[in-house]
Amino acid sequence: MVKKLQEKIDAAINLYFKGQSKEALVSIEVLITDHPDEVMLLNIQGACFVELGQLNKAIQSYEKALAIKPDYAEAHNNLGNALKAKGQLANAVNSYVKALSIKSNFAEAFNNLGFTLKELGQLDTTVKSYEMMIKIKPDFAEAHYNLGTALQEMRKLDAAIQSYENALTIKPGYFEAYCSLGNIFQERNQLSIAVKNYEKAIVINPDYAEAHNNLGTIMSELGRVDEAEDCYRNAISLEPEFAGAYYNLGNLLNDLGISPRSPLEEAENCYRRAISIEPDSFLAYNNLGNLLKTLGRLDEAKACYSKAIIISPHFAEAHNNLGNIMKSLSRLEESEVFYRKAIAIKPDYFEAHSNLGSNLRGLGKLEEAESSCRNAITLNPNYAKAYSDLSIILYSVGNLKPALESIKKGYSLDPKSKTIKLLLAIIEFRVNHKSIMCATDTINNIDFGIRLASNPLLLNRPIEPELISTLYEIKSLELGSKIDPTYGNTKGSDYQLFEDGNSIIKNMSNDLVEIIKQAVNADIYIEDSFFTIYGPGGGGINRHNHTSNPLDTDATFNLVSQKYSLVYYVSVGDQNCSEPGILKLYDPNEDILPSEGMITIFPADRYHSVVYNGKKDRVIIGVNFYSL
Numbered sequence: 207m208v209k210k211l212q213e214k215i216d217a218a219i220n221l222y223f224k225g226q227s228k229e230a231l232v233s234i235e236v237l238i239t240d241h242p243d244e245v246m247l248l249n250i251q252g253a254c255f256v257e258l259g260q261l262n263k264a265i266q267s268y269e270k271a272l273a274i275k276p277d278y279a280e281a282h283n284n285l286g287n288a289l290k291a292k293g294q295l296a297n298a299v300n301s302y303v304k305a306l307s308i309k310s311n312f313a314e315a316f317n318n319l320g321f322t323l324k325e326l327g328q329l330d331t332t333v334k335s336y337e338m339m340i341k342i343k344p345d346f347a348e349a350h351y352n353l354g355t356a357l358q359e360m361r362k363l364d365a366a367i368q369s370y371e372n373a374l375t376i377k378p379g380y381f382e383a384y385c386s387l388g389n390i391f392q393e394r395n396q397l398s399i400a401v402k403n404y405e406k407a408i409v410i411n412p413d414y415a416e417a418h419n420n421l422g423t424i425m426s427e428l429g430r431v432d433e434a435e436d437c438y439r440n441a442i443s444l445e446p447e448f449a450g451a452y453y454n455l456g457n458l459l460n461d462l463g464i465s466p467r468s469p470l471e472e473a474e475n476c477y478r479r480a481i482s483i484e485p486d487s488f489l490a491y492n493n494l495g496n497l498l499k500t501l502g503r504l505d506e507a508k509a510c511y512s513k514a515i516i517i518s519p520h521f522a523e524a525h526n527n528l529g530n531i532m533k534s535l536s537r538l539e540e541s542e543v544f545y546r547k548a549i550a551i552k553p554d555y556f557e558a559h560s561n562l563g564s565n566l567r568g569l570g571k572l573e574e575a576e577s578s579c580r581n582a583i584t585l586n587p588n589y590a591k592a593y594s595d596l597s598i599i600l601y602s603v604g605n606l607k608p609a610l611e612s613i614k615k616g617y618s619l620d621p622k623s624k625t626i627k628l629l630l631a632i633i634e635f636r637v638n639h640k641s642i643m644c645a646t647d648t649i650n651n652i653d654f655g656i657r658l659a660s661n662p663l664l665l666n667r668p669i670e671p672e673l674i675s676t677l678y679e680i681k682s683l684e685l686g687s688k689i690d691p692t693y694g695n696t697k698g699s700d701y702q703l704f705e706d707g708n709s710i711i712k713n714m715s716n717d718l719v720e721i722i723k724q725a726v727n728a729d730i731y732i733e734d735s736f737f738t739i740y741g742p743g744g745g746g747i748n749r750h751n752h753t754s755n756p757l758d759t760d761a762t763f764n765l766v767s768q769k770y771s772l773v774y775y776v777s778v779g780d781q782n783c784s785e786p787g788i789l790k791l792y793d794p795n796e797d798i799l800p801s802e803g804m805i806t807i808f809p810a811d812r813y814h815s816v817v818y819n820g821k822k823d824r825v826i827i828g829v830n831f832y833s834l
Contacts, residue, residue, distance in 0.1 A: 215246060222250060227257040245271040249281050256288055264288045279309035283318060290322055298322050313343040317352065324356050332356045347377035354386060363390050381410040385417045397424050415445035419454060426458055434458055449483035452476045453490050460497050473497055488518040495527055499534070507531055522552035529561060538568050556585035560592040567599050575599050590620035594629060602762045606637045624733065625757065628832070631731040632763060635834040658770070662791060662798070662808035663725055667717060667774065669803050674776055674825060676710040677737050694745025698738035703827070705735075718805075718829060722772065725807055726833040733769075734830040739823050740779065740787065746817040749792065752810040752830045765832060769810035772829040775800040780820025787818035 214237055221230035231254040238247050252267035268285035271278055286301030302319035305312055320335030336353035339346065354369030367390060370383045377383075388403035401424055407417040422437030435458055441451035456476030459469035477494035481487055495510030508531045514524040529544035545562035548555055563578030576599050582592035593616030600609035610633050616626045682697040692698070704715040715735065722730050733755070740746065751771075753759060758766045778800050779787065789798040789806060792813040798806060808814070810830060818824050 215244075215250070219250060222254060222257070225257075227254045230254050231258070243274055245275045245278055245281065248274075249278070249284060252281075252284055252288065256284075256291065261288050261292050265292075277308050279305045279312055279315070282308065283312065283315045286315070286318055286322070290318070290325075295322050295326050299326070311342045313339050313346060313349070316342065317346075317349055320349075320352055320356070324352075324359070329356050329360050333360070345376050347373045347380055347383075350376065351380065351383050351386070354383070358386065358390060363394070366390060379410050381407040381414055381417070384410070385414065385420065388417070388420055392420070392424055397428065400424055413444050415441040415448050415451065418444065419448065419451045422451075422454060422458075426454070431458065431462065447483050449480040449487060449490075452480040452483070453487065453493070456480065456490070456497075457493060460493065460500075470497065470501065474501075486517050488514040488521055488524065491517065492521070492524050492527065495524075495531075499527075499531060504531055504534055520551050522548040522555050522558065525551065526555065526558045526561060529558070529565070533561075533565055533568070538565055541565050542569065554585050556582040556589050556592065559585065560589065560595050563592075563599065564595045567595075567602065572599060572603055588619055590616040590623060590626060592616075593619070594623075594626050597629060597633065598760075598762055601633060606633070609633055610637050625755070628731060628733060628755070628757060628765075631834065632765065632832070635729065658725060658807060658809070661812070662796075662806050664798070665721060665725070665805040665807070666803050667721065667805055669776055670710060670714070672710050673714060676708055677739075677776065677825060677827075680706065680708075680737075682737075682739065691748040691750040692738065692745070693748060695741035695743045696738060696745045696747075697741070699736045701734040701736050703735040703737055704732060704829075714827070718772070718774065718827075721805065722770075722807070722829070722831055726770065728833040731832045731834055732829060733832065734828070737776070737825065737827050739825050740816075740818045740820075741823055742821050744785075744819045746785075746787075747815055749790075749813050749815040751813045758810070766811050768833045770807055770831055770833070771810045771812075771814075772831065773800075773806045774827040774829075775802055775804045775806075775825075776827055777823065777825040778802050779818065779822040779824030783820045785817040785819040787816055787820065787824050790815045 214233070217233065219230070221227075221233065231251065234247055234251045234254065238244070238251065241247060248267045248271035252264040252271070255261070255264035255267060265285060265288050268281050268288065271281040272285070275281070282301045282305035286298040286305065289295075289301060290298035299319065299322055302315050302322065305315040306319070309315070316335050316339035320332045320339065323329075323332040323335060333353060333356050336349050336356065339349045340353065343349065350369050350373035354366045354373065357363075357366035357369060367387065370387050370390075373380050373383045384403045384407035388400045388407065391397070391400035391403060401421065404417045404421040404424070407414055408421070411417075418437045419441040422434045422441065425431075425434035425437055435455065438451050438455040438458065441448050442455065445451070453476070456473045459473035459476065462469050462473075474494065474497055477490050477497065480490040481494070484490070491510045491514040495507040495514065498504075498507035498510060508528065511524045511528040511531065514521055515528070518524070525544045525548035529541045529548065532538070532541035532544060542562065542565055545558050545565060548558040549562065552558070559578050559582035563575045563582065566572075566575035566578060576596065579592050579596035579599060582589055583596070586592070593612045597609045597613035597616065600606075600612060613626065613630045613633055616623075617630045620626055677699075680699055680703075682699060684697050703711065704719075706712070719730065719732070734752075738747075753766055753769065755765075757763060758769055773789065781787070781799070786799065789800060790796075791798070791808060792815075800806070
């Protein structure tokens with residue numbers, strides 16, 4: 207009779223291990239009817255209930271078994287698992303401890319205890335539990351791996367590496383251990399070693415989404431953008447609900463800005479997808495806010511930063527970013543509040559100190575403004591923007607030489623910054639030409655603007671035969687993004703065309719620079735230089751002007767009166783069509799039908815637009831510049 211019962215129990219267990227928990231449960235319940243005090247049946251019944259997600263029934267089964275046999279170590283361990291699944295971690299710990307008090311060499315209970323203690327943040331006792339398990343079962347790879355995760359969280363990284371390597375010695379195909387090793391080496395900036403570990407994890411398990419995602423973060427750090435993008439997309443393909451991969455892909459596409467793929471819209475979608483999966487992702491809300499600010503959607507950006515703060519009230523970066531939004535909306539008093547909040551949360555937040563200084567200047571609190579910028583510099587002597595903000599403050603109070611020294615320092619730290627390069631050119635020129643001031647003048651009431659002989663000024667320069675073909679050889683970007691006024695079938699260069707080393711480009715740029723100098727009768731500073739190609743099928747540029755640089759409208763410099771735009775028509779394309787590409791100028795309205803070689807110069811704050819639908823390409827070169 208006992209043998210027959212055991213055979214039926216073994217059959218039920220076999221069904222359970224085959225994943226047929228419902229069928230196993232039916233068999234067990236029949237057996238329990240005839241054998242209500244058989245603790246093994248109650249224990250298996252509990253396991254089936256766990257598999258079916260019926261945790262309360264599972265707990266009742268284990269408790270019935272323990273009421274009959276209090277020293278049933280396996281039932282205590284399994285009860286702990288059910289309690290842990292319900293989130294009752296402290297009670298789960300008690301069950302594991304009882305199991306171990308009965309069966310001191312119970313390796314599985316030590317493992318479960320360690321895992322639960324780790325979730326409770328009790329890392330020291332977690333490590334002891336895993337170490338005890340390893341003494342009992344030294345060839346249990348999972349115990350070495352779990353010990354490694356605890357040690358890694360405790361920042362004992364060398365010991366964690368050893369544990370992961372021990373796990374791999376026992377189980378060479380343990381891809382999670384390779385991924386965890388990759389995490390540590392990535393954190394230590396040993397990127398080549400990290401890459402090798404992630405790649406080993408992927409070779410073993412090509413479907414391991416986490417390894418693809420982590421490898422993507424390294425490729426991004428190394429500037430290998432296409433490879434990073436592929437890694438993130440692989441991770442998402444493998445795990446469509448992987449919020450972290452969507453977030454990382456959004457960051458990558460956002461950093462690309464206007465590229466051949468114009469990825470900003472997709473970046474926005476990635477952030478929103480990450481948020482839909484993890485609604486409490488304050489980082490995704492913050493970065494979505496940054497993107498929306500770039501797109502000029504300030505109210506939406508403000509809402510994102512506010513949501514990030516609701517989720518994480520002590521997230522200093524969101525307070526700082528909300529301050530930036532308020533400043534963009536000219537709500538300087540509110541902006542000041544957010545900057546100060548960011549600093550209160552994070553006193554060494556040098557970016558917020560610098561932003562506060564710039565904001566206080568706008569409020570006329572110049573002494574406080576200077577102090578804030580100097581605080582930023584003290585906190586980070588290599589933060590170029592703080593020197594830039596300080597230079598503007600010093601300039602605005604007439605301390606011209608210190609202003610020049612400050613902006614020179616900023617330039618030495620960040621020579622690629624367009625804002626810093628412009629400030630250096632303007633301040634250096636004005637300091638060196640201070641003699642133009644009258645005795646009653648201050649630096650802020652001088653009109654440095656130089657007027658064109660006519661508005662617009664029309665000139666001409668012959669087109670070299672090689673110029674057009676040279677422009678087509680330069681790698682171009684697809685235009686028409688949400689932050690660019692160009693639309694339709696258009697492409698063009700970045701904004702540093704004149705820096706191209708090609709001799710044809712260099713000759714053309716030198717000529718245009720001389721033409722511009724003569725037009726304004728002054729030295730100049732080139733802000734942007736680019737080419738645009740309007741292709742067949744319709745395209746153009748919406749009404750806009752070229753005063754997007756915040757310095758253009760800053761009352762300290764009044765640069766808007768010194769800024770001009772130039773259009774050089776390299777090829778007018780097809781003018782026998784309904785929209786031949788007339789340059790429309792506004793205030794007052796004026797239409798200009800260009801000819802090849804024509805140069806048009808007009809104030810940068812004058813609005814203009816173009817519509818073109820010819821059958822041939824139209825090619826223009828554009829320049830935005832300041833007279834000095």
